[in-house]
Amino acid sequence: MSIYLTEEQELIGKNAQGFAKENLDPIVVELDHTGNYPADVVKKMAEQDFMGLFLPAEFGGAEAGYVSFVEVIENLSRSCPAAASIVVNHSLAVYAIQRWGTAAQKKEYLPSLASGKTLGAFAIFENGPTPGVGPDALMAVKKAEGWVLNGTKTYVRNAGKADVYVVLACSDPAAGAKALTAFIVSSKAAGLTVGEPKETMGLKGCPVADLNFENVMLAETAVLGAVTEGPELVAETLAVAAIAEAAQTVGIGQAAVEHAAAYSKSRVQFGRPIATLQAIQTLLAETATDCHMARLGIRYAAELLDNGEPFQVEAAMVKQFLARLHSKMLLDTVQVEGGFGYSEFMPLPRLFRDIAGTTLLDAPADFPDKTIAAALLA
Amino acid sequence: MPKLLACYKWTLNEQDIKINPADLSLDSSRAKGKISDFDRNAIEEASLIVEKQGGTVDALSYGTPAVKQSLKDALSRGPNKVYWVGDASAENADAFVTANVLAAAIRKIGSYDFIFCGEGSTDMFYQQTGPRLAQLLGLPCISYVEKLEIEGDVLKATRKLGDCLEQVNVKAPAVVSVLSEINKPRIPTLKQVLGAAKKPNEEIKVSDLGLTPAQLSPKAVRKGARGFVMNRKNVIYKESDASANVAKLAASLAAEGLR
Numbered sequence: 036m037s038i039y040l041t042e043e044q045e046l047i048g049k050n051a052q053g054f055a056k057e058n059l060d061p062i063v064v065e066l067d068h069t070g071n072y073p074a075d076v077v078k079k080m081a082e083q084d085f086m087g088l089f090l091p092a093e094f095g096g097a098e099a100g101y102v103s104f105v106e107v108i109e110n111l112s113r114s115c116p117a118a119a120s121i122v123v124n125h126s127l128a129v130y131a132i133q134r135w136g137t138a139a140q141k142k143e144y145l146p147s148l149a150s151g152k153t154l155g156a157f158a159i160f161e162n163g164p165t166p167g168v169g170p171d172a173l174m175a176v177k178k179a180e181g182w183v184l185n186g187t188k189t190y191v192r193n194a195g196k197a198d199v200y201v202v203l204a205c206s207d208p209a210a211g212a213k214a215l216t217a218f219i220v221s222s223k224a225a226g227l228t229v230g231e232p233k234e235t236m237g238l239k240g241c242p243v244a245d246l247n248f249e250n251v252m253l254a255e256t257a258v259l260g261a262v263t264e265g266p267e268l269v270a271e272t273l274a275v276a277a278i279a280e281a282a283q284t285v286g287i288g289q290a291a292v293e294h295a296a297a298y299s300k301s302r303v304q305f306g307r308p309i310a311t312l313q314a315i316q317t318l319l320a321e322t323a324t325d326c327h328m329a330r331l332g333i334r335y336a337a338e339l340l341d342n343g344e345p346f347q348v349e350a351a352m353v354k355q356f357l358a359r360l361h362s363k364m365l366l367d368t369v370q371v372e373g374g375f376g377y378s379e380f381m382p383l384p385r386l387f388r389d390i391a392g393t394t395l396l397d398a399p400a401d402f403p404d405k406t407i408a409a410a411l412l413a
Numbered sequence: 414m415p416k417l418l419a420c421y422k423w424t425l426n427e428q429d430i431k432i433n434p435a436d437l438s439l440d441s442s443r444a445k446g447k448i449s450d451f452d453r454n455a456i457e458e459a460s461l462i463v464e465k466q467g468g469t470v471d472a473l474s475y476g477t478p479a480v481k482q483s484l485k486d487a488l489s490r491g492p493n494k495v496y497w498v499g500d501a502s503a504e505n506a507d508a509f510v511t512a513n514v515l516a517a518a519i520r521k522i523g524s525y526d527f528i529f530c531g532e533g534s535t536d537m538f539y540q541q542t543g544p545r546l547a548q549l550l551g552l553p554c555i556s557y558v559e560k561l562e563i564e565g566d567v568l569k570a571t572r573k574l575g576d577c578l579e580q581v582n583v584k585a586p587a588v589v590s591v592l593s594e595i596n597k598p599r600i601p602t603l604k605q606v607l608g609a610a611k612k613p614n615e616e617i618k619v620s621d622l623g624l625t626p627a628q629l630s631p632k633a634v635r636k637g638a639r640g641f642v643m644n645r646k647n648v649i650y651k652e653s654d655a656s657a658n659v660a661k662l663a664a665s666l667a668a669e670g671l672r
Binding site for chain 1: 482485486489600601602603604606607609610645
């Protein structure tokens with residue numbers, strides 16, 4: 036474990052920040068208002084190699100590793116967390132396919148996902164309490180010629196824009212969530228439809244919708260990993276999501292504290308900039324510290340992933356740490372900016388909505404605690 | 414096909430330099446390095462030409478030992494190879510010293526068809542390195558270039574002067590210094606950044622350049638640098654008659670020389 040970034044990792048982060056300032060800053064307000072999918076920006080992100088960032092070169096990836104991945108995600112999130120969300124969700128599908136895919140599946144899907152020619156999405160959530168349990172749970176039934184899928188995945192990010200979905204379906208009704216099987220599903224599969232776009236509190240521009248399956252026929256080759264391997268695939272992929280989304284949270288917190296710091300230097304009250312007041316300095320210092328400590332934890336978890344070591348506990352820890360602190364980061368920075376900061380023409384309300392999404396999504400609230408406690412109590 | 418060289422300076426990122434409000438001294442202790450802005454344009458232009466019509470582009474930098482941190486950044490922007498001179502003498506170097514070192518290094522490396530420089534550096538902006546380098550190498554210098562193309566051994570440049578544009582053709586070899594308008598420097602992709610590690614770099618020692626102590630002594634010596642802070646005047650005109658306030662404001666601005 037190196038506590039410092041390598042020269043390349045630092046350069047990749049710096050370039051991602053430059054890219055975000057040039058390409059994301061100009062669109063972020065409009066994106067927040069319209070929620071329109073930023074196709075042009077996604078294309079540009081692909082040109083920067085962000086869509087195949089950690090994939091091996093043999094599949095067209097940049098082989099930049101997961102520390103670089105979190106550097107890119109944090110820096111994109113400093114400007115536009117929604118654009119980062121599109122990359123993150125795409126990357127979860129990419130991760131699952133490269134980790135559990137057969138040689139043929141990797142060859143078929145990864146090169147076009149890496150180049151950005153196709154977009155990926157990872158679909159796990161359902162309306163029932165856990166996947167495989169509710170009345171519209173996605174069920175996979177084995178037939179002689181393959182599998183038939185019926186049901187609904189909800190809250191699927193990148194839905195409607197993705198070409199390739201990694202979908203979790205229940206393959207044994209009696210076993211429920213314990214019998215999840217992962218499938219690779221093309222957006223063109225007959226019987227697959229995308230529901231109405233769901234309007235979300237934040238991260239607008241990253242599409243969210245249901246996926247409805249009606250007698251979707253899949254070949255045996257669509258199964259990702261072993262039929263019984265779904266729960267393991269979900270746990271590991273969501274741990275990757277936890278790291279990536281923590282990087283988003285830190286990016287947003289960093290953007291907020293930098294904005295608040297600049298504001299405090301220019302805002303004059305009582306004859307002097309409010310930055311000179313200790314109460315303001317405390318709010319800024321605590322937020323900057325929270326970001327810094329979280330960033331170190333995120334890099335550490337990402338480096339474990341790079342080294343092929345177990346990383347799920349450390350991923351849960353950054354998720355848990357930021358679940359406690361994310362709203363404080365924004366409350367404190369809005370507090371610095373006072374009534375102005377609360378206004379919609381300032382960026383903090385948008386960042387407030389966005390940061391909520393980064394800690395709520397992709398993992399049940401008790402996921403981090405359960406994982407960490409299990410490791411402690413084993 | 415052209416053989417090009419792009420010279421660049423590794424400067425401190427001015428956005429990282431803090432001004433100490435107590436004595437206006439500059440604190441650069443946490444400032445990171447960057448390739449000087451116009452020099453990025455120089456590297457970009459040389460790289461674009463080579464990517465479009467073939468040839469080769471190398472890069473060359475003279476700086477303090479910290480210049481070593483710039484190599485991957487420079488190589489990720491297109492050059493095939495980077496030569497670097499990392500020496501403590503660069504700490505106080507002016508354009509005279511810089512041009513002496515660069516010229517000696519170029520003589521050692523070999524000849525190029527065209528040598529690209531930025532018009533001025535982000536930190537000092539002397540705008541002398543290109544012309545001085547040309548003088549030392551006995552080459553023509555085309556400055557203020559906002560557009561150029563290379564056909565055969567001729568470089569056709571558009572120079573942006575005060576109130577006109579000038580079209581100049583120059584035959585290789587020559588030195589060209591470019592303005593920021595000439596292009597938009599790329600943001601290197603991940604593959605370009607990671608590919609930079611596989612490209613060669615070569616250190617050149619100042620001691621191997623055969624320069625005299627006089628050639629390494631700056632003519633212009635910076636005695637100090639202080640931040641400039643514009644303080645608010647905190648003047649409020651409180652007349653009930655708005656036109657009287659305007660008249661007072663106008664008189665105040667005129668008194669400060671604004672007409």
